[in-house]
Amino acid sequence: MRVVVALxxxxxxxxxxxxxxSEQRETxxxxxxxxxxxxxxxxxxxxxxxxxxxxxxMLIQQRAAALEVPPMPLDVLDAQTQGQIGYLLTxxxxxxxxxxxxxxxxxxxxxxVVVDPGDPAFDAPDKPVGPHYTETELEFxxxxxxxDQAEHDPLAAxxxxxxxxxxxxxxxxxxxxxxxxLPVDVVEIAAVRSLLESGGVAVCxxxxxxxxxxxxxxxxxxxxxxDQEPTAALLARLVDAEALLILTDxxxxxxDYGTDRxxxxxxxxxxxxxRLLDDGQFPxxxxxxxxxxxxxxxxxxxxxxxxxxxRADDALRGAAGTRVVPG
Amino acid sequence: MRVVVALxxxxxxxxxxxxxxSEQRETxxxxxxxxxxxxxxxxxxxxxxxxxxxxxxMLIQQRAAALEVPPMPLDVLDAQTQGQIGYLLTxxxxxxxxxxxxxxxxxxxxxxVVVDPGDPAFDAPDKPVGPHYTETELEFxxxxxxxDQAEHDPLAAxxxxxxxxxxxxxxxxxxxxxxxxLPVDVVEIAAVRSLLESGGVAVCxxxxxxxxxxxxxxxxxxxxxxDQEPTAALLARLVDAEALLILTDxxxxxxDYGTDRxxxxxxxxxxxxxRLLDDGQFPxxxxxxxxxxxxxxxxxxxxxxxxxxxRADDALRGAAGTRVVPG
Numbered sequence: 186m187r188v189v190v191a192l193x194x195x196x197x198x199x200x201x202x203x204x205x206x207s208e209q210r211e212t213x214x215x216x217x218x219x220x221x222x223x224x225x226x227x228x229x230x231x232x233x234x235x236x237x238x239x240x241x242x243m244l245i246q247q248r249a250a251a252l253e254v255p256p257m258p259l260d261v262l263d264a265q266t267q268g269q270i271g272y273l274l275t276x277x278x279x280x281x282x283x284x285x286x287x288x289x290x291x292x293x294x295x296x297x298v299v300v301d302p303g304d305p306a307f308d309a310p311d312k313p314v315g316p317h318y319t320e321t322e323l324e325f326x327x328x329x330x331x332x333d334q335a336e337h338d339p340l341a342a343x344x345x346x347x348x349x350x351x352x353x354x355x356x357x358x359x360x361x362x363x364x365x366x367l368p369v370d371v372v373e374i375a376a377v378r379s380l381l382e383s384g385g386v387a388v389c390x391x392x393x394x395x396x397x398x399x400x401x402x403x404x405x406x407x408x409x410x411x412d413q414e415p416t417a418a419l420l421a422r423l424v425d426a427e428a429l430l431i432l433t434d435x436x437x438x439x440x441d442y443g444t445d446r447x448x449x450x451x452x453x454x455x456x457x458x459x460r461l462l463d464d465g466q467f468p469x470x471x472x473x474x475x476x477x478x479x480x481x482x483x484x485x486x487x488x489x490x491x492x493x494x495x496r497a498d499d500a501l502r503g504a505a506g507t508r509v510v511p512g
Numbered sequence: 513m514r515v516v517v518a519l520x521x522x523x524x525x526x527x528x529x530x531x532x533x534s535e536q537r538e539t540x541x542x543x544x545x546x547x548x549x550x551x552x553x554x555x556x557x558x559x560x561x562x563x564x565x566x567x568x569x570m571l572i573q574q575r576a577a578a579l580e581v582p583p584m585p586l587d588v589l590d591a592q593t594q595g596q597i598g599y600l601l602t603x604x605x606x607x608x609x610x611x612x613x614x615x616x617x618x619x620x621x622x623x624x625v626v627v628d629p630g631d632p633a634f635d636a637p638d639k640p641v642g643p644h645y646t647e648t649e650l651e652f653x654x655x656x657x658x659x660d661q662a663e664h665d666p667l668a669a670x671x672x673x674x675x676x677x678x679x680x681x682x683x684x685x686x687x688x689x690x691x692x693x694l695p696v697d698v699v700e701i702a703a704v705r706s707l708l709e710s711g712g713v714a715v716c717x718x719x720x721x722x723x724x725x726x727x728x729x730x731x732x733x734x735x736x737x738x739d740q741e742p743t744a745a746l747l748a749r750l751v752d753a754e755a756l757l758i759l760t761d762x763x764x765x766x767x768d769y770g771t772d773r774x775x776x777x778x779x780x781x782x783x784x785x786x787r788l789l790d791d792g793q794f795p796x797x798x799x800x801x802x803x804x805x806x807x808x809x810x811x812x813x814x815x816x817x818x819x820x821x822x823r824a825d826d827a828l829r830g831a832a833g834t835r836v837v838p839g
Contacts, residue, residue, distance in 0.1 A: 203582055206582070245577050246570075246581055250575075254569045254573055255531055257533050261533050261596055264599035267595045268591040269591050271591065272622055273591075275700075276732075294622075295619070295620035372606070376619040403607040404603050406599075
């Protein structure tokens with residue numbers, strides 16, 4: 186079976202760890218111990234992954250050294266995390282495969298993902314990235330910024346400094362918010378397909394991929410981030426995957442979460458899942474994007490399964506997880 | 513002709529610029545305007561590149577944010593630069609090819625390069641990386657470091673702090689020095705070959721590649737950096753390239769550099785070039801590694817050409833540059 190696997194961020198930088206390189210390598214090693222079952226079972230895998238914590242850390246480093254080193258924009262930072270995480274994943278999955286005597290190339294391909302410059306997200310940046318700023322820090326930055334001489338409303342929840350949008354978040358601190366446009370194409374998709382056809386495992390589209398827009402024939406980088414889930418759904422369609430396997434913290438999606446009627450959802454049609462989404466069963470900050478990606482795949486005629494790393498193999502055999510099917 | 517192209521670091525982060533992302537993109541764009549001639553002429557290209565300035569900047573950022581974000585080791589930083597530079601190169605070369613109406617996939621593959629844990633470089637770290645430290649800064653770090661209670665000789669040119677070696681450099685400042693072992697294999701070479709065979713352009717082995725060592729069947733990261741030039745020579749042998757094209761600042765290697773007998777070297781056998789190296793014609797901090805890589809390729813029966821970006825196409829046709837040939 187050809188499967189796109191979307192690894193949650195905590196499969197790389199585990200919650201409750203400091204994020205030392207040795208810890209990230211160990212977390213990835215443990216994830217690969219599970220993924221290796223899928224490869225050994227003969228599935229063709231495309232692996233994609235989140236990068237939120239890693240980009241957040243790079244933004245903190247960039248801020249700390251801003252007087253010495255020019256900061257890189259978000260498309261370049263995504264590329265850096267594709268390198269960083271792609272390295273750990275290919276190394277550890279390669280090790281796990283060799284330990285099983287399975288000889289399959291595992292290769293990370295740097296992935297540019299095309300977005301539409303007319304995507305409404307560019308006019309309404311709303312994805313928080315990077316460090317929290319206090320009111321005072323933001324005021325200081327605002328005063329230093331050239332051309333930002335206009336009076337501002339101290340009660341406003343949004344500010345623009347040097348062309349970057351900031352928003353007041355829960356707790357009263359501020360964070361930068363950036364556009365999160367939808368992915369429409371993957372530049373390197375032919376190479377991903379070739380690698381699969383030659384028996385390889387492809388790691389790509391990490392952190393949603395480097396966002397690029399087309400201007401004439403040219404691609405250029407965008408000051409945006411792409412969500413991991415819609416890129417995973419797009420990859421599944423572009424490689425004609427038989428399933429999108431979204432690996433998260435839980436064995437299955439829960440209905441009526443947090444109430445006494447809470448129960449796992451085993452199988453659901455795309456239509457019913459869309460209605461549950463619209464009813465607010467899955468909040469945007471929680472399972473919303475995951476379920477939405479699964480629905481997108483099922484609406485395009487594919488099959489999506491949401492489960493935990495530990496149940497991945499069971500879930501592909503229909504014995505675990507939440508299956509979202511066409512209909 | 514199948515050609516491995518080694519791009520010097522200044523083809524990405526040009527001297528005299530701040531290193532803004534926009535400047536790096538423009539510098540890479542200009543380099544790709546030259547490289548596109550080689551692709552359009554029908555050559556199969558593997559492109560590799562340096563990463564010294566980029567890793568240096570990341571080390572400065574890591575130092576600045578060290579209390580907030582755990583620093584990543586050198587193998588992971590190399591992976592980050594492979595992502596960063598691979599992104600700029602694939603994007604800009606792709607643009608240049610489309611502008612010429614040439615449809616060829618350009619893909620950056622994350623590359624692990626195997627080194628021998630018994631390489632003598634591991635016992636004698638001598639490659640300077642990262643920021644300069646003053647005597648006072650080093651003393652402060654030394655006092656903070658756990659287990660470093662031993663008295664040290666203030667006149668010593670080498671110090672070890674927290675397992676990291678530091679050396680006093682010209683000007684009286686200190687820099688970290690790391691092992692620079694020789695590359696012996698490229699883990700992803702099969703995927704590089706497949707990409708070439710399907711008409712693609714491969715970007716790989718950036719910054720010499722992520723240094724990894726084998727322990728049993730497992731690969732693990734090493735606290736080392738690999739020089740770009742020997743990795744380029746290794747790639748040329750592994751993909752059976754007809755030429756290694758080393759692009760640098762100068763149109764050709766100069767003999768008796770800086771004297772009134774200074775003259776360009778047009779063609780030289782591997783044996784003669786080795787003797788010139790041994791005679792000290794090409795210092796280690798200057799053209800030494802470049803000529804040594806060319807000699808390594810010619811000694812293995814291949815052909816190497818050293819020239820500037822602007823003369824790359826001419827050089828492959830034998831009309832420019834310094835050619836190092838077997839013999």
